[in-house]
Amino acid sequence: GDFEKSEGWLDWYDGPSTPTFRLPEGSVDAHCHVFGPGGQFPYAPQRKYTPCDASADQLFALRDQLGFDRNVIVQATCHGSDNRALVDALQRSGGRARGVATVRRDVTDDQLAELHEAGVRGVRFNFVKRLVDRVPTDSLEEIVAKIAPLGWHVVIYFEAEDLPELYDFFSSIPTDLVVDHMGRPDVTKDPDGPEFELFLRFMRENTNVWTKVSCPERLSVTGPRALEGEQHAYRDVVPFARRVVEEFPSRVLWGTDWPHPNLKDHMPDDGLLVDYIPQIAATSELQRQLLVDNPRRLYWPEGV
Numbered sequence: 001g002d003f004e005k006s007e008g009w010l011d012w013y014d015g016p017s018t019p020t021f022r023l024p025e026g027s028v029d030a031h032c033h034v035f036g037p038g039g040q041f042p043y044a045p046q047r048k049y050t051p052c053d054a055s056a057d058q059l060f061a062l063r064d065q066l067g068f069d070r071n072v073i074v075q076a077t078c079h080g081s082d083n084r085a086l087v088d089a090l091q092r093s094g095g096r097a098r099g100v101a102t103v104r105r106d107v108t109d110d111q112l113a114e115l116h117e118a119g120v121r122g123v124r125f126n127f128v129k130r131l132v133d134r135v136p137t138d139s140l141e142e143i144v145a146k147i148a149p150l151g152w153h154v155v156i157y158f159e160a161e162d163l164p165e166l167y168d169f170f171s172s173i174p175t176d177l178v179v180d181h182m183g184r185p186d187v188t189k190d191p192d193g194p195e196f197e198l199f200l201r202f203m204r205e206n207t208n209v210w211t212k213v214s215c216p217e218r219l220s221v222t223g224p225r226a227l228e229g230e231q232h233a234y235r236d237v238v239p240f241a242r243r244v245v246e247e248f249p250s251r252v253l254w255g256t257d258w259p260h261p262n263l264k265d266h267m268p269d270d271g272l273l274v275d276y277i278p279q280i281a282a283t284s285e286l287q288r289q290l291l292v293d294n295p296r297r298l299y300w301p302e303g304v
């Protein structure tokens with residue numbers, strides 16, 4: 001049918017392993033998606049890929065199996081600014097999910113109020129060129145002005161090579177600003193080198209900036225296989241993520257990124273991704289901040 005998934009798209013991992021690492025009580029999967037079903041929630045005509053359907057019920061089953069308590073569900077580009085699938089999932093969650101939506105510059109205050117009522121607490125802007133026709137620099141400023149009364153924050157997704165030209169613009173955003181997947185560092189480079197240093201400087205100079213130390217499977221060249229005797233899946237990503245967690249322990253978040261859109265070479269076992277966490281957050285204090293305190297402060301500030 002019209003919603004055939006993209007060529008080469010891998011189905012998400014059916015039957016993920018149960019993690020060895022026990023998530024702390026109240027942990028939040030702070031980056032995940034729901035897609036479709038395409039017949040009920042059509043994908044955006046201008047999308048760059050067509051995902052497999054991935055429902056709220058399947059997301060919540062994964063949440064329970066992995067040991068998370070809550071989700072932050074993030075609008076992906078395949079649904080554009082049609083947030084109906086996201087809102088449906090939030091309404092089904094019984095208050096255990098919050099959302100990050102995508103809106104256009106002509107969004108009305110009533111539409112924003114409806115999204116807030118459903119549990120949306122932020123807006124997402126995608127600067128990854130393969131995912132959008134044009135980067136949303138102009139609409140971002142207008143939308144930031146509209147969401148200010150709601151106290152929402154901004155989530156941005158960009159690639160490390162684009163940070164130099166976007167640095168000043170991103171530094172001018174007045175809200176809390178959450179960077180997806182550490183701004184996608186090239187992990188074949190030196191974690192102490194100039195490229196990652198620019199991202200660390202961005203976080204040092206802008207104390208409103210948070211980042212998700214998620215998606216090693218997107219960044220890794222060494223991949224999911226742990227060498228004999230070594231415990232590190234995605235071992236080439238560990239130094240980058242660990243550095244961020246240890247320098248900015250109160251401004252990091254973590255998520256599965258289920259159902260992992262656009263992965264072509266392998267589909268990660270979500271249980272394995274959870275077992276990666278202690279490599280990058282080595283103490284129970286850091287784990288609690290990463291998985292419980294920080295996402296709760298940002299998405300459930302009312303403390304429920």
Ligand SMILES: O=C(O)/C=C(\C=C(/O)C(=O)O)C(=O)O
Nearest residue numbers: 075076077078131257261262
């Ligand atoms: O889901 C992710 O976080 C990563 C990807 C996709 C999107 O963010 C999206 O379509 O909005 C990607 O790297 O392709």
